Amino acid sequence: MRFDVITLFPELFAPFLESGITRRAFASGLVELKLWNPRDFAEGNYRRVDDRPFGGGPGMVMMAEPLLRCLQAARADRGEEQSGGSANAINAISVPVVLFSPIGEVLRHAAVERWSQSRGAILICGRYEGIDQRFIDSHVDLQISLGDFVLSGGEIAALALLDAVARLQPGVLNDEGSHQLDSFNPALDGLLDCPHYTRPEVWENQPVPPALMSGHHAQIERWRRDRRIEITARHRPDLLAAARADGLIGKADEAALAAFEAKRVS
Template identity: 75%
Template structure:
């Protein structure tokens, strides 16, 4: 799979490729990541990529032409019909289902905007989808691009030490869509706080039931809509429903 990232700050991506478990996806070639700077496709000695907005107002707007030239160069090298994705506050919020879809695909061309935004004509002509990380504004699309790339990379075979570890991740609809349970490690007592006795019992069924109950309780308290979605999907057992009734709303 290949991702081409259009960014004015390609240097932000270098540390990401060399640290953490995600680096394995790039070192192995499972994900081919190429960085493109639109300044390389701008005209004039200043390589200008932005200008003042028509109609006035604060900030600057990224020019359409350097981005279009950059995109043509990417298309010529890729020779495929990869989707063009723009990171934007008005985009669909990224979730686990979307990440799984990207992780199983052929990649995409990611556009990282800056300033007040991008000339709408480029968006109308070339962008296939817009993605947001949530209801807040970033100074550019690079952080959002890194978030998508990291989420996709960790789902590639062999990237995580345990192939099944992502199955218990929060929001995984292939399991039940609930939040993950709390986790503990050594020592058994820290700062006067002990590890729950169930995790020290050595009784695997009891441990799994404790973890399941914790997931149910945490999700019911913080994200009750996910419990309802799991119920509608038939992912809750009778024992799950009894526990939820016991702990109440």
């Protein structure tokens, strides 16, 4: 798996590659990451990559030509050659070009799982007021958003996707099955995860829930499931509704939900 990132600030990615658990994915070669700076493909003494928007208005817009040259270099480095025809007609081994943008589909766990089993992508990190729309129309295959807010650039969004994908690679986490107990995972029926506790057993007069100290596996798992149901009902009822629609909420779950609702209205 290989991700190529087109960014004006490649230095932002260095700490991510050199520290933390997901570093293993890149150090081992499970995920290959290559950084490309459009400024290296710009013309003139100043290597200009942006200009004022037509029609006026604040800010600057990233120019299409340096981005295209950078994209072509990344594709050539991957062994993807232009196959003729339209500007974005690339041979069958090509990977998608992704732009992080407010109009994109919000990134969710199911999409991360698909990316984790893919061959990667070319990620474009916009800056300033955005990118010349003609480049987007001709060369971007997919747009992704992290949510309804605006960042100063696409680098943080790219790091979020890379981190989420890297941690799902085999051998990256200390416990290979731990990600299956993450929030949104199908193993948890798409629900939010339950609370977690560690030593000491009592902290600031707050004890660990007795069920977790019981040593009874079935009791512990029931407590965790009940808390997942409760937390999801409180914070993300849409996830609970989706799980119920898929037939994933059983009688014991409904009993836990009823108890939670009764406690909430009392």
